[in-house]
Amino acid sequence: MKCPYCNEEDTRVIDSRPADDGSSIRRRRQCDACGKRFTTYEKVETIPIMIIKKDKTREAYSRSKLEEGILRSCHKRPVSASQIQNCVNQIENDLYNLEKLEVDSSELGEIVMDRIKDLDKVAYVRFASVYREFKDVNTFMDELKKLLK
Template identity: 50%
Template sequence: MRCPFCYNEDTKVIDTRSIEDNTIIKRRRLCEKCNERFNTYEKLDIIPISVVKRDMTREPFDTNKLLKGILLACNKRPIPMNDIEQVVKEIENKIYTTTKKEINSQDIGEIAIEKLKTLDPIAYVRFASVYKEFKDIDSFMEEVRKVFDDKKGL
């Protein structure tokens, strides 16, 4: 591994730890030339999954795009970043544990909606308003009523 400080290729691993449910290995390294320390991470290289969009085009699944959408839905809500990251991780795991090499964007949206419904009702309605493409205020209000009725039923 090349040192990010002096670009020397002789580095030594001084510590190794598993993180994130043993799915990532964090290695602490020492450059033998400049004695700087730095971290590297190893993550399992998973077979890429294609997302089939509504217009039938395909693109690689992008966790960052999913995170961005969830963050927009959770904007200005009292939701800890750890909880948001956990939801994204759960969605990603569900997608990668399917045996398919392709997944519809609608299926990803449904998974995200179910996770957001338990996380925060406002974030859920925000995400649903984009995902479900409400055509008018009545369809939007119907979704809000469902959330309200679910909340009352608890």
């Protein structure tokens, strides 16, 4: 494993333990050259899931794209990085539990909406405004009314 600080190839594992979600291994490593420590995660490789977009094109599922969307919706909100990671892990588990090789983007969007609602209400409304493509204030208010029920 390359050191992210000096790009040296020689690093060693100091500690290994299951990650919080139980589906990966967290490894603490130390670079033999510069002495700095860093963390890596090891996950089981799965068959890539294809996301069917609204225009019927297909693209490979991207964890980083999902994280970016959730990070954007949680911008300047009291949501920690670990809460976001846990949310992404839960969404991924939900996605893989569907046991499908192709998933509609609308189905993934609904899974994300359900999980974000539990994370932060403002983040939920932000995500919903982009996901549901609010056209005017009335559709925005309709979503807020659903949230308040």
